[in-house]
Amino acid sequence: MTIRNPHRLNSHSLLNIAVVGHTNTGKTSLIRTMLRSTEFGVIEDAAGTTRHVEQATISADNEPVLNLYDTPGLEDSRALFAHIKKLQAKSRLLLPAQVLEQFATRIAINDPLEQEAKVIRQVLRSDILLYVIDVREPFLEKYRLELDILTQSAKPIIPVFNFIAGHQAELAKWRQHLAAFNMHATLEFDTVVFSFEAEKRLYQKIQTLVESHYTSLQKLIDCRAKLWHQLCVSGAKRITELIVNVACYRESKAIHKNLITDSLVEDRLHNFVRKAEQKCLHDLLAIFNFSEKDVAIQKIPVSNGQWQLDIFAPGILKAYGLDVGSAAAKGAAAGAGIDLMVGGMSLGAASALGALAGAGWSTFKRYGDEIKATVKGAKWQCADEVTLQILYLRQKLLLKKLMHRGHAAQETVQVDKADSEKLPDNWSKLISALRQNPAWQEPSIIRNGNPQYQEIETKLVESLFDES
Ligand SMILES: Nc1nc2c(ncn2[C@@H]2O[C@H](COP(=O)(O)OP(=O)(O)OP(=O)(O)O)[C@@H](O)[C@H]2O)c(=O)[nH]1
Ligand SMILES: [Mg+2]
Structure with missing residues (x-):
């Protein structure tokens, strides 16, 4: 233009x-x-x-x-x-x-x-x-x-x-x-x-x-339809990236109760979520060619969730390269190998645990920190499900509003309550799968090529994207 x-x-x-x-x-x-x-x-x-x-x-x-x-x-x-x-x-x-x-x-x-x-x-x-x-x-x-x-x-x-x-x-x-x-x-x-x-x-x-311009107008109609679809998908993908980014975020919490460190961890979590949402808002506005003055978004209420890696959840066992039905997995699930490791994890011991549980060393290496923390009784601090729900619902509403906002509109878009919006099917499962995979927090070739990740991404994009 x-x-x-x-x-x-x-x-x-x-x-x-x-x-x-x-x-x-x-x-x-x-x-x-x-x-x-x-x-x-x-x-x-x-x-x-x-x-x-x-x-x-x-x-x-x-x-x-x-x-x-x-x-x-x-x-x-x-x-x-x-x-x-x-x-x-x-x-x-x-x-x-x-x-x-x-x-x-x-x-x-x-x-x-x-x-x-x-x-x-x-x-x-x-x-x-x-x-x-x-x-x-x-x-x-x-x-x-x-x-x-x-x-x-x-x-x-x-x-x-x-x-x-x-x-x-x-x-x-x-x-x-x-x-x-x-x-x-x-x-x-x-x-x-x-x-x-x-x-x-x-x-x-x-x-x-004006029939003499039929062909060029058809080209324009087709081009605009393609662009419009791309814009909407880009918006939905950007929100999906936000949800993934926040769901995968975690901070390890001190093992021994320490109020000062706990509140620092909480502050960091709140700032992280708010900044991530602001950044997403900024990108969405750029995608639809609006500016910050077009939207008023209230500060998101963030609540903390305490969460422990469930290393025996089926998805995780699989990520570790374990066969859920194998004797080794059953043994690991019964805690047989893990109790042996409480005293601290040397490389050799970790390797032994990996071997005991039937996992390859490389997969074990990837999740070693979490196993170690779990074994020691440490917890992770992360955005809880309510925060993630609010984040998702608000962004879904915002996307809808931007998709239907004419560039002549003078009134500011208000994004506060998003009661009208619905969560996708299997929301809790999707979020739980993301939490189990902190390495997905940022885009990477490995993450983007992972079929489980692709499935989650597709589900989230589809649930956000409403072309009507
Ligand atoms: N609610 C609402 N307001 C609109 C709509 N279209 C235009 N407006 C408002 O109507 C007023 C006039 O809009 P303009 O686009 O300046 O109108 P115009 O026909 O170009 O006016 P002139 O250049 O003075 O002839 C502005 O305050 C717009 O925000 C609409 O569809 N809905
Ligand atoms: Mg005018």
């Missing part, structure tokens, strides 16, 4: 779309949402915010496909209509579009209709018009006059209904009025509540009305 001043680009081969309408209906907002950029133009809840025509280009795979032109809002439709009718009466031989041309070229600088002339000029240079409507307003005479003037340009018009959230009755009335105007190809596109489907339908409508 690029933003330029109008007329500096050779726009002949590109589709030119003028976004027009009464003032303050959300024209600039629509363009921001279509560009997925909060940077385009100025948006304000006031009439006459956009004063000049501004251009932006939308590309597919780095190839420009269309130009969007933001235009100043039409303010004095009645005066404009009267002016044009007067011109028409004077030059009866001219076609309606030629009358508009005459109006746009002859208007003097500082004329009260100068703003309107800028709009009409852009309308005449464009291939198609998006007429933005604030459906909360009744179908007043000024809108009828605007539509009358715009249809004179002989350009295809797509009325775009904005502010539709919670205004279904008003929307139905607008549809009736426009049908009476012979305008049926309307579109619901709320610029604040984004829906990828609505955007797709917008391009499809343009496709049917």
